[in-house]
Amino acid sequence: MIIIAAIARNGIIGRDNTLPWRLPSDLKRFRKLTTGQAIVMGRKTWESLPFALPKRLNLVMTRNPTYEADGATCVTTLAESAKLAAAQDLYVIGGRAIYAAALPLATRLELTWVDADVAGDVAFPDLDLAAWECVSESARQEDGDYPYRFATYERKT
Ligand SMILES: NC(=O)c1ccc[n+]([C@@H]2O[C@H](COP(=O)([O-])OP(=O)(O)OC[C@H]3O[C@@H](n4cnc5c(N)ncnc54)[C@H](OP(=O)(O)O)[C@@H]3O)[C@@H](O)[C@H]2O)c1
Numbered sequence: 001m002i003i004i005a006a007i008a009r010n011g012i013i014g015r016d017n018t019l020p021w022r023l024p025s026d027l028k029r030f031r032k033l034t035t036g037q038a039i040v041m042g043r044k045t046w047e048s049l050p051f052a053l054p055k056r057l058n059l060v061m062t063r064n065p066t067y068e069a070d071g072a073t074c075v076t077t078l079a080e081s082a083k084l085a086a087a088q089d090l091y092v093i094g095g096r097a098i099y100a101a102a103l104p105l106a107t108r109l110e111l112t113w114v115d116a117d118v119a120g121d122v123a124f125p126d127l128d129l130a131a132w133e134c135v136s137e138s139a140r141q142e143d144g145d146y147p148y149r150f151a152t153y154e155r156k157t
Pocket of ligand 1: 004005006007012013014016017018019042044045048061063075076093095096097122
């Protein structure tokens with residue numbers, strides 16, 4: 001299980017149920033990493049998308065047993081998501097509650113550090129980076145609303 005998230009310096013990840021930035025290389029990286037794999041998201045993040053993301057198994061977490069998501073499969077737990085993902089990698093793509101549930105279980109973090117304090121209403125949950133080893137870090141990206149860089153972390157054993 002892999003968490004993928006873009007996080008501002010002040011922890012913000014969302015505003016008005018959308019992303020508070022335009023970061024073209026981040027979207028490209030997201031597409032490259034997740035295509036052909038399974039993605040699981042919260043119902044609100046699902047509703048922020050125009051449609052199911054193509055060439056990926058789209059899983060939507062909701063507690064509403066009658067919720068229907070066109071082009072996606074509804075799930076109630078991460079364990080159910082992992083089962084449906086089977087041999088594919090399972091990317092946890094947010095938002096906050098889903099990240100919080102996945103943090104104790106994930107083995108890798110694919111983070112985008114946005115180098116700015118950004119106004120918003122949803123923050124990434126508390127993250128203790130001491131438990132994680134940074135195994136790769138990109139150069140600073142300058143093609144978006146704010147500068148940013150990618151970093152991959154693996155859980156320390
Ligand atoms: N920066 C990033 O990388 C990033 C990534 C993703 C999203 N976002 C942003 O984050 C914001 C949305 O995040 P959010 O935290 O408000 O909402 P969210 O996590 O996307 O969705 C919350 C919903 O997920 C369901 N849910 C949550 N925990 C659950 C559990 N344990 N079991 C079953 N269902 C559960 C519930 O759906 P029901 O109410 O239907 O039961 C809950 O209302 C948006 O602004 C979005 O753009 C940012």
